[in-house]
Amino acid sequence: VNPKPDASTASTDEGEALLATALRQRGGRVTPQRLVIRRVVGELGRHVTAEEVHAAVSERLPNVSLPTVYSTLELLEELGEVRKVHAGGDAVLYDPRPDDHHHLVCKSCGRVEDLDAAVDAAPALRRARRTGFSAERASLVVTGLCRDCARRKR
């Protein structure tokens, strides 16, 4: 279990083939838009807005509409290739890392950063399951001030 998969891995033809297979299994179509969107999200790195994805995709494949970007991102999330992250309240971001990891959210500027740290969520998950909740993932959200905002406030 690699905590920090290489971005290049996530956007290779290999990953593309996996997506194609997954789509076909669902009875879905393998379209250029979907392939490009997936690849772009992986290459952009981290925490992109739908708008950013749209801009980046448009450079490679013109005439891709924003609604298509939204629906494809939603699809990728269902397939587990992307995670939706709800930031401080303003933006909804998409995170290309499908592995479980945590987030730092700045309550001042809304920035979201990754936090690689081990957190033992097992007791919480057990407890959740005992209440009848089918827990799948657990991620920690740490709120506070990012380095820049902390300096500015002082």
Add this chain to the structure above:
Amino acid sequence: VNPKPDASTASTDEGEALLATALRQRGGRVTPQRLVIRRVVGELGRHVTAEEVHAAVSERLPNVSLPTVYSTLELLEELGEVRKVHAGGDAVLYDPRPDDHHHLVCKSCGRVEDLDAAVDAAPALRRARRTGFSAERASLVVTGLCRDCARRKR
């Protein structure tokens, strides 16, 4: 540290006096709207939308506008009396429990429930601080299917 404060405590005159003091310290005004909104949030119990707060407040104090509800909730969050919770993507909810606790979010119906479980976030917080992030709070978000949705999907 009481993990589950009595709701009545949170909405007594005592709490009201604390809010009044905090407001005055900030150079703010103690208005009936603010007092009623705070009280209503405490009494409603859990995870209310701004709209719900507005409806409940309106029963006691007519002509309270939705913008006032929003700004007051924001204010209460800054004062630490309420916590903003970002649910599955659709709704923004306000949680009257200011103590640190965790949430179960159903990715199907968007319901949010409290999860009382101890999670050791200390390593994550240490790590965050080492990167220059001024961490204040950490809360775990567990995603999955709530009891009802899990049953329905089967």
Add this chain to the structure above:
DNA sequence: GTCGCTGCAAAGTATTTGCATAGCC
């Protein structure tokens, strides 16, 4: 050849903003 995905445009909705007024301090 069929059926799903895309693109375009338009709608829907939650939240924010501006300004005059009322009311707390």
Add this chain to the structure above:
DNA sequence: GGCTATGCAAATACTTTGCAGCGAC
């Protein structure tokens, strides 16, 4: 009495929806 918060209304912006045509299978 000064200054802040409120109320009202309108605006903003993000996201979703409907429908016709194209294209994957």
